[in-house]
Amino acid sequence: MSGTAVVLIIVVLLVLVALGVVLSRRRRSSQLQQHFGPEYERSVAATGDRRAAETELAERRQRREEFDVRDLSxxxxxxxxxxxxxxxxxxxxxxxxxxxxxxxxxxxxxxxxxxxxxxxxxxxxxxxxxxxxxxxxxxxxxxxxxxxxxxxxxxxxxxxxxxxxxxxxxxxxxxxxxxxxxxxxHAGTGRDDVRDDRSDVRPDDARADDDARRADDATDHTDGTQAGRHALHDEQRTTGPATDPTGQRSPRTEEHTR
Incomplete structure (x- = not known):
């Protein structure tokens, strides 16, 4: 066997070994992703290194195998x-x-x-x-x-x-x-559940918000009424006393001016 053939065989073997390593890593990554789900992504984001995160997750599984976890009665x-x-x-x-x-x-x-x-x-x-x-x-x-x-x-x-x-x-x-x-x-329904309904738990800030809204509504109503009154007063002051279509003052206005 010539030296060239030996070198070629060695190169092929090295490529096969490298390919096997790559496939093994991909298979492990796929298994860890499938098992841990969102915890896999969280670990990768926390470490900033996918390989380091996968090593740490694999160590968790190995440690877990040492526990004697049982179901509760x-x-x-x-x-x-x-x-x-x-x-x-x-x-x-x-x-x-x-x-x-x-x-x-x-x-x-x-x-x-x-x-x-x-x-x-x-x-x-x-x-x-x-x-x-x-x-x-x-x-x-x-x-x-x-x-x-x-x-x-x-x-x-x-x-x-x-x-x-x-x-x-x-x-x-x-x-x-x-x-x-x-x-x-969703915490569920019933007395034993922590409801999202504010009627069950009325924190101070929720009550304060409701009070503030009611106060704003009352203020808007008052402001609107006062604004209407001011507008009417300004109109009367600008246009002068009310007159009838013939140009004569109304009796009530005439009486008021006497």
Whole structure:
């Protein structure tokens, strides 16, 4: 075999190896994208490097395999569901406390199911993303609202609580992962739900807006009435006393001028 043939064989082998590596990476990327969905794109955007993000996501899956995660019993699910209902009922009176209680309930359910909860929040969210990649972002958003400094408006707090609800539903096995976006926007109906209807939760700023609108309407009506009066007065002052078609003053006007 000539030296040229040997070189050609080596080149072909190297091309095949490189092609195999490229195909393997594409296959892994496709699998990770399909599994993690929006969490895949979030990780790529956060790292700014697709390969680094994929490596980190693969490590999450490997870590998750070490957990002994189990389903909850009917009794456990019922107990956690009742705890959640109590949290929702308390939202109107104390939204901040409801958010804190919801966060603690998530950790309690995770512990009962076998997830490690002693790590920091980011690690817990990463662990959950393997099983609930379409819900975990709601967990992050709810945590931001819970940890926000200063005053947080009621609407943001309500959104935070419904985000916790999406995750709790998924952890309790309600198959809410596939419909998380809809569940986060609609808290449902009934006394135990956190409604978007302002008739159930009337924050001070909503009442203030209504009062301001009523005050504006009253002002517009008053201004319109006064403007009409001024216009009539100006017209009478400009045109002078009213006269009949013959040019004579009306009796009432004549009497008034005497």
């Amino acid at each position: 009917t009794e456990e699910s019922g107990r956690f569901r009742e705890s959640w209902n109590e949290i929702q009922r308390g939202f109107v009176d104390d939204p901040r406390q409801s958010l804190r209680s919801a966060d603690l309930l998530v950790a309690e359910i995770m512990r009962a199911r076998g997830y490690p909860v002693d790590d920091d929040f980011d690690r817990r969210a990463d662990d959950l993303s393997v099983d609930h990649p379409r819900v975990v972002q709601h967990y992050r958003e709810a945590r931001k609202v819970r940890d926000a400094d200063g005053e947080v408006d009621t609407e943001s707090q309500r959104t935070g609580l419904t985000s916790y609800r999406s995750l709790i539903n998924a952890l309790l096995g309600d198959d809410a992962d596939h419909d998380a976006d809809h569940d986060a926007r």
